[in-house]
Amino acid sequence: MRWWVCLVAGVLLSAGCGRARHAPERGASSEVEVAVFKGGYGIDFFEKAAREYEAKHPGVKIKVWGNPRVWEQLRPRFVAGSPPDLCYPGWGLDHWSLVYDKQVIALDEYLDGPPEDGTGTWRETFEPSLLRLGQYEGKTYMLPYFYSINGWWYDRFLFEKHGWTPPRTWSELLGVCAKIKAAGIAPITFQGKYPAYTVSGFLFPWAASIGGQKAVDDAQSLVPGAWKSPAMLEAARRIKELRDRGYFQAGANGMSHTEAQMEFVQGRAAMIPCGTWLHSEMRNQLPPSGFEMRFFLPPVIDGGKGDATAVCIGIEPWMVPAKGRMREHAIGYYRYLTSLPKAKEFVEQKGTLMAIKGSDNAKLPPHLVGAADAFRRAKTVWSVEYVQWYPKLGTATQNAMAALMNGEITPEAFCQRCEEAAEQARNDATLPKHRVQRD
């Protein structure tokens, strides 16, 4: 009880205070307030860029603040109607609810304007496949900054030592898994406590590989029957096959992301699905020598209809609150952050990939080269979007995934459960609907 009293007190009192005194946290009225999620890349880059922007625009003051739980402070600010002028809330805040409640603005008017430098429009400087992820009903509400690529990882040294090669196809996967298992190492581990990893790492890539990208697009877009389509069912069966063959690390079902990634880093498991943040997340646990993580795309199913070059990416969007007061400079600052020189700087300093075209010409760290190559070659770029659109469906399918990975339900039952959850989302009139966009 104490816990939820604090919760409700926090949200509601700040709402009350906010209504009474507008924007109590604000300093000078010409100050642009920028709230950023302080993840693995820190906030120093944004602070430095703020000083640079101030130097270019005398009289403008930009205050950048952030922490690893910034969304907890942003929620009451939004409820109170006194949000910062520019927000990067991180993964903890439901972005789409902000859009539905009209708390953030559509940015198309600015995107169709000039970029920070050069010709054309600001819109044209972004990778279109990433820009699309922030769109709803034809308008762009959220902008990407850096992005991550989801795939599988292996240790170059371990594989070289045993003469294994990262599998490109299902049959190669079965072959190499048999060898790895014979060597006394668990072939594949996964972050079982958070089944979202197994949806983006196993289920969706194989469903897309079997039935074409449409199989996954339809499931995400709530097309009736898509969650129990032959492709989805076959993908679930492949997962069960790996389980039955004993290729998943025993005990991975209960492991958190760090625990499973630790198994991989310490060489007790040979492969793991994860995004390109893996390296920075495990930075402090990496062995000093004899270990180099390398990226490869999830093995494709032999004879499948899907695009073998398809790449699954993810973004953490930035947005401009509707009730922010320094809109022009907030957007101006973001435009500056997304300029090509700044984007390249970010890639080099932080070792991640950027949503700005041409920024991957910067010097990439070795673990990212494979991922960047895969993105450049990709004819299809997709993202796990349904979890943000329909969080309840996300939870339901992830729970079913945990049960499937545990061997507690059959692939058929898995698909049935997911389809029923999708049916509920479909019939829920209070849920605004989205569709995966393809060119």
Added chain:
Amino acid sequence: MAHAVPRRRSEAGRARGVQRGAFVAAFLLPATALYVLFVMWPVAQAFIFSLYRWRGVSMERTFTGLGNFAQLVADPVFLRALSHNLALLFFGGAVILCVAIAVSHAIHTEGRAARALRAVYLFPQVISMVVVAVLWSFVYNPSFGVLNGTLRAAGLGHWALDWLGSSRTALPAVGVVFVWHALGFHIMLLSAGLRTIPVEVTEAAVLDGAAGLQRLRSVTLPMLWPVLRVSMVYLVIGSLNTFALVYLMTVGGPDRSTEVMLTYLYEHGFKHSEFGYATALAVANFGIVMLLSGAVMAAMRRDPTEGSPA
């Protein structure tokens, strides 16, 4: 004139009374004001918000009457979560009470073991819940955890399970930690209670030939009754309001096998942006805690040492 003096005296008395009242109020007012502002008012607001559909990111909300509660009583996951809370209460609570009674007796004696136990029994209680959860996640870790390591070393390798990763073992595994953490507090309560039992009473019982279980049943437990009642109420509150432990160890999984009311509340509020429904869950949680605490108080109201009512 005759009754002027008493009147004057009563006026003075009244003035003194008012003065004393103001004095007392001055002490009570800040605490009361803070309590009303930070506890009563949010609770009252929670009741109001539970009547709305609210995403919790703006003041936009839609009145739905008792819609959230109608959804709640038909929500199988809520009922399942509640059953997990109750399992913690009944099974965990039974273990806690039995062990706490035994240990509080043990540390009541003199001796090196008792002294050592007295020094350590409260340790789990003073460790932050977050640390407890992380610590035990390591214990249960299937790859390098102490538990499976011990089992394998003892030749019981086939008992080495994926404790937190399997639907069958996850709730009992979390329950063990719940007991481990809560035990110290209840031992403290009961051993304080034991100290209040007059030596004369126990000595008389011994002289009368009451020993062992008989003394426990007929003398100690009845004398401990008020403390046991407090202990039970704390168990109700503790088990129905479990959050951090479950959230950090299993996030309610795998496949909801450890879901409790407050992790489900958190999921709805913070993951699904259904703050109206989450607040309805909070109100239901509040009601259930009040109801069960009240039931415990009522059931244990009669103090067995006071004899049967006429």
